Amino acid sequence: MKLEWKSCLKIGVTVGVLYLFIQYWSLIASGMGLVFHAASPLIIGFVIAYAVNILMSFYEKYYFPKAKNKWILKSRRAVCLLFAYLSLIGIIALIIGLIVPELVNCVKLLLEKIPPAMERLAEKLGTNTEWGVYFDNALSMTKRGDVDWKELANKAANWVVGGVGGAMGAVGNVITATFSTTFNIIMSIIFSIYLLAGKKKILDQVNRVAKAYMSEKLYNRTVYVCSTLNESFHNFIVGQCLEAVILGSLCAIGLLILRMPYAGMLGALIGFTALIPVAGAYIGGAVGFFMIATISPVQALIFLVFLLVLQQVEGQLIYPKVVGESIGLPGIWVLAAVTIGGSVLGVGGMLLFVPLASAAYKLLKNDVNQRNGVMELQEETMDNEEEEVDE
Numbered sequence: 149m150k151l152e153w154k155s156c157l158k159i160g161v162t163v164g165v166l167y168l169f170i171q172y173w174s175l176i177a178s179g180m181g182l183v184f185h186a187a188s189p190l191i192i193g194f195v196i197a198y199a200v201n202i203l204m205s206f207y208e209k210y211y212f213p214k215a216k217n218k219w220i221l222k223s224r225r226a227v228c229l230l231f232a233y234l235s236l237i238g239i240i241a242l243i244i245g246l247i248v249p250e251l252v253n254c255v256k257l258l259l260e261k262i263p264p265a266m267e268r269l270a271e272k273l274g275t276n277t278e279w280g281v282y283f284d285n286a287l288s289m290t291k292r293g294d295v296d297w298k299e300l301a302n303k304a305a306n307w308v309v310g311g312v313g314g315a316m317g318a319v320g321n322v323i324t325a326t327f328s329t330t331f332n333i334i335m336s337i338i339f340s341i342y343l344l345a346g347k348k349k350i351l352d353q354v355n356r357v358a359k360a361y362m363s364e365k366l367y368n369r370t371v372y373v374c375s376t377l378n379e380s381f382h383n384f385i386v387g388q389c390l391e392a393v394i395l396g397s398l399c400a401i402g403l404l405i406l407r408m409p410y411a412g413m414l415g416a417l418i419g420f421t422a423l424i425p426v427a428g429a430y431i432g433g434a435v436g437f438f439m440i441a442t443i444s445p446v447q448a449l450i451f452l453v454f455l456l457v458l459q460q461v462e463g464q465l466i467y468p469k470v471v472g473e474s475i476g477l478p479g480i481w482v483l484a485a486v487t488i489g490g491s492v493l494g495v496g497g498m499l500l501f502v503p504l505a506s507a508a509y510k511l512l513k514n515d516v517n518q519r520n521g522v523m524e525l526q527e528e529t530m531d532n533e534e535e536e537v538d539e
Contacts, residue, residue: 189332193339201344202385203232229344243416250413251439373511380507392422395429395462402454409443410436418455424498429459477506 169176184191207228212220343350358367396419403411414436421432433455441448477485482502489501 189335190339192332193336194343196336197340197343197347198381199385200229200232200236200340201347202382203235204228204344207231225345229341232344233341243420246413246416247420250410373507376510377503377507380503380510384503384506388423391462392419395419395422395458398462399455399458402458403451406450406454408440408447408451410439414439414451424495429455429462477502477509481505481509 208224211224211228211231215221215224358370362370396415396417399418400411400415403414408414414432417435418429418432421428421435424431433452436455437448437452440451482505485501485505486498489497489499491497493500
């Protein structure tokens with residue numbers, strides 16, 4: 149086989165780039181991290197815009213879809229965008245209103261119970277363990293006047309001064325981090341609004357650029373992959389939210405029937421944490437068990453049993469119908485995606501890897517079916533040709 153100089157040049161450039169990439173991976177990784185950090189408001193804004201667009205598209209279906217009045221047509225996008233953000237803010241406010249007050253009351257109750265428990269623990273330690281010896285020695289030293297109060301005062305003063313300096317530094321870091329986070333959130337929301345307000349124009353521009361620089365085959369393939377990704381993410385978000393609402397409602401109703409404390413709050417918490425696939429409800433269950441245990445350990449155990457039963461019903465009946473069919477991904481691959489995503493990116497990885505795995509599964513399935521269909525068609529053609537030759 150004869151090698152052309154262009155092929156050799158491509159191979160040489162590829163090998164050189166690969167070598168530089170491996171040799172200077174630490175610098176490349178730090179540079180990529182810096183770029184992602186700088187672009188984080190835009191990335192978060194895109195994620196917000198994608199989620200809000202689901203609500204916005206829902207309102208666009210019902211806000212005078214066949215109207216011909218120019219004022220209604222002009223106001224359509226702005227009104228639907230406003231309704232979408234107001235709906236999202238209302239949902240978040242409802243969840244916070246249900247969870248935070250009850251959580252504050254639980255913390256207050258816990259703080260009221262801690263001092264008596266500590267006193268009882270101190271009494272037991274003072275009489276039955278070695279700690280009691282140290283406790284009695286400290287008391288006897290104080291009574292005899294053997295304690296060097298001046299030295300203790302100097303140590304206390306030094307500790308206070310050092311603590312104040314460290315506290316001031318910590319306060320400064322907290323203020324800086326809070327300002328930076330607030331700024332990023334504001335910029336992300338503004339960017340998401342701009343994306344949603346001009347989404348049609350932006351999509352048209354992207355299509356024009358893609359058609360200009362891509363071949364027709366590559367363009368069609370790219371559109372197919374992007375549409376599959378969009379379908380997977382859309383179905384996953386809608387199905388996961390619907391499943392969370394169903395699970396939270398069933399949990400709240402069951403706790404009310406069982407006369408459990410914090411029924412509404414725990415229903416909202418279980419529903420909110422259920423947005424995390426597979427493991428979310430168990431996280432909410434652990435918090436709920438701890439809260440109920442501050443009132444009654446027996447009721448906390450009953451809550452755990454109820455939640456386990458509800459999780460079985462949800463896993464066998466609700467999730468396969470609501471989420472499983474919508475994303476078209478078998479349960480074993482959902483579990484694998486959650487495990488890998490959680491190991492790589494934490495909770496965000498759990499939410500990201502499931503629709504990505506669903507899209508990859510659909511693309512691979514369609515490609516395999518297409519290839520098998522072509523092979524079967526070729527085999528049928530060869531069989532027909534053989535039959536004609538025999539005749």
